[in-house]
Each structure stands twice: as structure tokens, then as C-alpha cells.
Amino acid sequence: MATASRLATERMTLSVIRVERRRKAPRVKFCALEGPMLVVIEADNEDEARAICAEAGLEFVDLCDD
Numbered sequence: 001m002a003t004a005s006r007l008a009t010e011r012m013t014l015s016v017i018r019v020e021r022r023r024k025a026p027r028v029k030f031c032a033l034e035g036p037m038l039v040v041i042e043a044d045n046e047d048e049a050r051a052i053c054a055e056a057g058l059e060f061v062d063l064c065d066d
Helices: 046-056
Strands: 028-034 037-043 059-063
Touching: 028 046, 037 046, 046 059
Parallel strands: none
Antiparallel strands: 028 037, 028 059
């Protein structure tokens, strides 16, 4: 008896956003979601991270653990 198999494919779009501004103060890592993918954003503060998320269409999560 033949068994039927199904091939599942998933298409993923990855956006890379790099904003660099060198400062003496250390940057903080924030997590965001792009669909099912977790994205790490480095920003000076939470407001900047939220602005980056809004601009890129990401869902802001919170501060990331190192």
C-alpha cells in the first residue's frame, strides 16, 4: 500500500535594518517580532527601539536578556 506524503514549504522574508550611530554610552538590546521570527534591535533606549519597530513594521516585545 502506498503512503501519500505532503511537502510543506514555508516562505520567509527577512528584512535587515541597520542604524549605526557611534556613542560612548552602551546600547541596549530589545526584542521584536517579524511574523514568527524574533528580531534583536540595538538602540539607545526603549523609545528609539519602539520607533524603529514602528518604522519597520515590527511588533515590539521587550528588553532582551543577554
